[in-house]
Amino acid sequence: MFQTEFLDIPALASAGGEVRLPGSKSISNRVLLLAALSEGTTQVHDLLDSDDTRVMLTALEQIGCRLEREGDSLRITGIGGALPPGTAAELFLGNAGTAMRPLTAALALLGGEFTLSGVPRMHERPIGDLVDGLRQLGCSIDYLGNDGYPPLRIAPADFRAAAVQAPIQVRGDVSSQFLTSLLMALPLRAAAQDITIEVVGELISKPYIHITLELLARFGIAVRNDNWQRFQIPAGSRYRSPGEIHVEADASSASYFIALGAIAAGPGVRILGVGAQSIQGDIRFVEAAQAMGAEIESGPNWLQVRRGRWPLQAIDLDCNHIPDAAMTLGVMALYAEGTTTLRNIASWRVKETDRIAAMACELRKLGASVEEGADYLRVTPPARPADWRAASIHTYDDHRVAMCFSLAAFNPQQLPVRIEDPKCVAKTFPDYFEALFSVCETPRERIPVICIDGPTASGKGTIAAEVAQRLGYGILDSGALYRIAGLAAHRAGIAIDPVHEEEIAALVRTLPIRFTATQQILLGDEDIGHAIRSETAGMDASRVSALPAVRAALVSLQLNFQRLPGLVADGRDMGTVIFPAAPLKVYLIASAECRAARRYKQLISKGISANITALRADLEARDARDMLRSVAPLKPAPDALSLDSSELSIEQVVEQVLHWWQQRQPFKG
Ligand SMILES: Nc1ncnc2c1ncn2[C@@H]1O[C@H](COP(=O)(O)OP(=O)(O)O)[C@@H](O)[C@H]1O
Numbered sequence: 001m002f003q004t005e006f007l008d009i010p011a012l013a014s015a016g017g018e019v020r021l022p023g024s025k026s027i028s029n030r031v032l033l034l035a036a037l038s039e040g041t042t043q044v045h046d047l048l049d050s051d052d053t054r055v056m057l058t059a060l061e062q063i064g065c066r067l068e069r070e071g072d073s074l075r076i077t078g079i080g081g082a083l084p085p086g087t088a089a090e091l092f093l094g095n096a097g098t099a100m101r102p103l104t105a106a107l108a109l110l111g112g113e114f115t116l117s118g119v120p121r122m123h124e125r126p127i128g129d130l131v132d133g134l135r136q137l138g139c140s141i142d143y144l145g146n147d148g149y150p151p152l153r154i155a156p157a158d159f160r161a162a163a164v165q166a167p168i169q170v171r172g173d174v175s176s177q178f179l180t181s182l183l184m185a186l187p188l189r190a191a192a193q194d195i196t197i198e199v200v201g202e203l204i205s206k207p208y209i210h211i212t213l214e215l216l217a218r219f220g221i222a223v224r225n226d227n228w229q230r231f232q233i234p235a236g237s238r239y240r241s242p243g244e245i246h247v248e249a250d251a252s253s254a255s256y257f258i259a260l261g262a263i264a265a266g267p268g269v270r271i272l273g274v275g276a277q278s279i280q281g282d283i284r285f286v287e288a289a290q291a292m293g294a295e296i297e298s299g300p301n302w303l304q305v306r307r308g309r310w311p312l313q314a315i316d317l318d319c320n321h322i323p324d325a326a327m328t329l330g331v332m333a334l335y336a337e338g339t340t341t342l343r344n345i346a347s348w349r350v351k352e353t354d355r356i357a358a359m360a361c362e363l364r365k366l367g368a369s370v371e372e373g374a375d376y377l378r379v380t381p382p383a384r385p386a387d388w389r390a391a392s393i394h395t396y397d398d399h400r401v402a403m404c405f406s407l408a409a410f411n412p413q414q415l416p417v418r419i420e421d422p423k424c425v426a427k428t429f430p431d432y433f434e435a436l437f438s439v440c441e442t443p444r445e446r447i448p449v450i451c452i453d454g455p456t457a458s459g460k461g462t463i464a465a466e467v468a469q470r471l472g473y474g475i476l477d478s479g480a481l482y483r484i485a486g487l488a489a490h491r492a493g494i495a496i497d498p499v500h501e502e503e504i505a506a507l508v509r510t511l512p513i514r515f516t517a518t519q520q521i522l523l524g525d526e527d528i529g530h531a532i533r534s535e536t537a538g539m540d541a542s543r544v545s546a547l548p549a550v551r552a553a554l555v556s557l558q559l560n561f562q563r564l565p566g567l568v569a570d571g572r573d574m575g576t577v578i579f580p581a582a583p584l585k586v587y588l589i590a591s592a593e594c595r596a597a598r599r600y601k602q603l604i605s606k607g608i609s610a611n612i613t614a615l616r617a618d619l620e621a622r623d624a625r626d627m628l629r630s631v632a633p634l635k636p637a638p639d640a641l642s643l644d645s646s647e648l649s650i651e652q653v654v655e656q657v658l659h660w661w662q663q664r665q666p667f668k669g
């Protein structure tokens with residue numbers, strides 16, 4: 001997951017390959033609650049691991065469920081329809097509507113003392129209609145902040161006063177989660193009599209109710225659905241664990257990759273984990289994407305999407321059936337001929353953020369003309385490629401805003417897109433950007449590289465690592481490659497001498513070098529990070545690096561590090577030879593005295609003994625060799641910016657490099 005302040009996505013060109021989607025959030029949290037209410041143990045496979053499922057799991061543990069991880073699956077032992085006596089808990093539910101609403105209903109019916117709270121935005125998301133529905137039954141629920149909104153206090157109910165025979169009424173036009181919550185919790189009161197729920201007003205998001213009914217059936221509760229207006233839970237209903245259950249991949253998450261397939265040139269995208277027979281309503285996004293021009297084939301558990309009509313075709317669509325996935329249509333509209341209208345989306349206003357306002361604001365930043373109404377959005381794309389703007393997309397702590405705007409990186413003007421707070425995707429799809437980059441391609445020259453060259457111990461490695469971390473970029477420690485080459489020659493008993501140049505180069509070409517995601521350096525299965533860090537290894541590296549054939553043998557390996565979303569490369573010739581077109585080249589220096597002192601401290605702190613005078617003599621000798629060699633000598637590239645770090649702290653150097661980097665970016669806020 002990208003934990004950076006922002007993520008700059010370079011202009012993307014094409015897409016191809018396979019993605020496996022994470023489990024559906026809606027199904028995951030419903031399954032967890034139903035398993036929690038059931039008797040016995042349920043083994044849940046393919047559960048989504050995200051912020052919203054994590055808060056649900058913590059809450060379920062707090063009310064007495066037992067959770068055990070078993071490989072990739074989770075075993076959850078439920079409470080069998082009744083809380084352990086005296087249960088009381090303070091539950092924090094983040095911004096998870098799929099936890100707050102159903103838990104409110106279930107806990108209010110179960111008895112026990114609870115407070116339910118969340119992040120500030122959760123306290124702005126309405127829950128009054130659900131509370132009103134539950135109060136008709138005699139439930140005791142108080143508002144701890146504003147009336148109609150969390151946080152809530154729940155106390156044991158007094159069911160004697162309740163008229164369970166009368167239908168329970170609930171509004172259906174604000175959030176379908178209110179009805180879902182009642183449907184999942186009311187079997188707790190249906191032991192002796194039928195319970196009827198009546199929907200007041202038009203029922204929005206019916207597909208989500210469909211998921212609820214399907215899953216209730218899997219847990220032994222057969223609800224009678226009378227034309228989506230009345231629902232009857234039959235007397236004698238009891239939650240029965242199905243024993244084992246698989247969570248489908250998230251159909252709303254599929255929308256980004258369906259859109260990707262429709263927008264990007266290339267062989268197309270295969271999406272695994274969800275298919276035409278999905279129980280999730282958002283699967284009907286497929287039809288909307290087809291109407292805009294996507295070519296889609298599907299099977300029971302997969303979708304294959306290719307670009308068809310291009311540019312896409314604008315549509316005018318009632319999106320009541322695909323409320324979450326429809327946001328993706330707003331970004332697809334940027335690539336359509338004509339004006340796209342998304343209607344019947346009033347529920348967007350009470351989601352993670354006011355999504356109508358958010359989409360309108362961010363689409364405008366990209367150059368689109370947008371009209372927003374109480375329950376609709378009308379998007380006209382930029383008239384000409386030159387009208388596109390490089391935008392910094394604000395994401396409002398809303399995972400879907402972050403994910404759908406990543407697709408703006410296919411703009412015809414080849415502008416990068418900045419996604420602020422990319423970690424907000426953790427709500428449903430923590431590795432979304434990794435998945436996106438794994439199927440996207442772009443010409444190498446569009447992938448940014450920051451080069452940091454300079455003499456030994458000037459701080460290149462330290463600064464490169466920190467800058468890479470702040471930007472979410474990959475890292476190339478090119479010195480490590482020469483260190484490995486020197487070590488390998490040494491181990492093979494080959495003297496590091498020009499007469500053995502070809503032999504060493506041949507050896508280097510066969511070396512199984514790998515850098516892991518956690519910056520481990522592997523030679524085959526051996527972690528050689530420590531072995532190559534000695535000063536002798538540094539000197540061997542300097543010698544071996546003067547051999548042109550060895551340098552040539554390492555070029556393609558280094559070029560392969562230039563991957564999405566970007567790279568920070570540290571070495572001697574990053575800016576002069578390997579990445580001459582890099583948009584930022586820093587030549588980092590420090591006085592010999594300062595560098596010797598830094599290296600001394602560094603070695604001592606690692607428990608390696610050192611002598612400062614000898615170190616200084618060695619590093620000056622190494623500088624001289626690196627600068628005077630005939631091939632790729634150490635020198636600043638003509639367009640490099642020099643930075644003397646002798647008197648600067650690490651943070652000051654990092655800030656300077658990031659400042660230069662920002663100056664080169666085209667983003668407007
Ligand atoms: N201002 C500074 N900039 C970079 N590194 C510094 C600075 N001050 C002290 N150091 C320290 O200098 C040491 C050498 O840095 P390193 O990144 O290994 O250099 P290089 O990769 O250029 O050989 C590290 O221990 C680092 O923490």
Ligand SMILES: Nc1ccn([C@H]2C[C@H](O)[C@@H](COP(=O)(O)OP(=O)(O)O)O2)c(=O)n1
Pocket residue numbers: 455456457458460461478479480482483538541542545546570571572573574622626
């Ligand atoms: N791009 C590079 C990187 C390193 N080298 C050579 C020259 C250096 O003395 C050695 C070791 O490099 P490394 O960056 O690991 O060394 P320091 O950490 O700066 O001491 O490799 C090179 O020739 N070209």
